[in-house]
Amino acid sequence: xxxxxxxxxxxxxxxxxxxxxxxxxxxxxxxxxxWYVQYPNQGLQLLLKYLSGSTxxxxxxxxxxxxxxxxxxxxxxxxxxxxxxxxxYFCAVSEAHNxxxxxxxxxxxxxxxP
Amino acid sequence: EAxxxxxxxxxxxxxxxxxxxxxxxxxxxxYMSWYRQDPGLGLRQxxxxxxxxxxxxxxxxxxxxxxxxxxxxxxxxxESPSPNQTSLYFCASRFGQxxxxxxxxxxxxxxxx
Numbered sequence: 001x002x003x004x005x006x007x008x009x010x011x012x013x014x015x016x017x018x019x020x021x022x023x024x025x026x027x028x029x030x031x032x033x034x035w036y037v038q039y040p041n042q043g044l045q046l047l048l049k050y051l052s053g054s055t056x057x058x059x060x061x062x063x064x065x066x067x068x069x070x071x072x073x074x075x076x077x078x079x080x081x082x083x084x085x086x087x088x089y090f091c092a093v094s095e096a097h098n099x100x101x102x103x104x105x106x107x108x109x110x111x112x113x114p
Numbered sequence: 115e116a117x118x119x120x121x122x123x124x125x126x127x128x129x130x131x132x133x134x135x136x137x138x139x140x141x142x143x144x145y146m147s148w149y150r151q152d153p154g155l156g157l158r159q160x161x162x163x164x165x166x167x168x169x170x171x172x173x174x175x176x177x178x179x180x181x182x183x184x185x186x187x188x189x190x191x192x193e194s195p196s197p198n199q200t201s202l203y204f205c206a207s208r209f210g211q212x213x214x215x216x217x218x219x220x221x222x223x224x225x226x227x
Binding site for chain 1 (some may be wrong): 118147149154155156157158159162164170172204206212213215216218219220221
């Protein structure tokens with residue numbers, strides 16, 4: 001069975017500082033990996049995803065994540081955060097050949113301070 | 115506008131009073147799913163549906179029912195709500211395979227007294 005671990009429940013950071021949100025997964029088969037973002041009082045939105053190919057994937061707002069198969073990780077990074085990045089971030093995994101389920105981590109709340 | 119809608123957005127009810135939370139999508143998606151979000155637990159899947167008349171249990175189905183009579187609608191039914199079902203509920207839909215993005219509704223905050 002798959003599982004996702006987000007090691008940090010909260011990450012406080014000052015504006016323009018770099019940030020890394022950690023995600024580790026476990027699965028015995030090939031997986032798809034996702035990061036979703038939830039802004040206050042809203043539903044979740046897809047930030048980026050890894051399906052295959054290049055292990056580094058990027059979003060349109062400056063986030064990137066790197067798939068590391070040996071460490072079973074998919075950490076999310078941004079070199080310089082903005083106040084508007086304050087949100088909760090969820091890592092999620094699904095089996096590559098199983099269309100049924102998307103397993104979410106417990107979430108990391110990113111709080112950006114001025 | 116492509117979207118997933120949920121109603122109601124907020125609901126306060128009492129133990130044992132049957133309720134239905136509606137979910138509708140206008141994107142012709144085959145796959146629909148219900149999640150509940152609780153502090154420290156992230157999102158947990160309640161039920162999902164691969165297509166019309168095809169539904170299956172997720173990780174936390176106890177106390178919930180669903181139906182999928184039409185492609186666009188996927189209501190969540192609580193026959194006899196209990197306080198431990200107080201939560202934030204999200205409906206989501208997706209086109210095709212699991213590598214595609216899930217689109218989420220705005221959420222329904224349910225309080226059961």
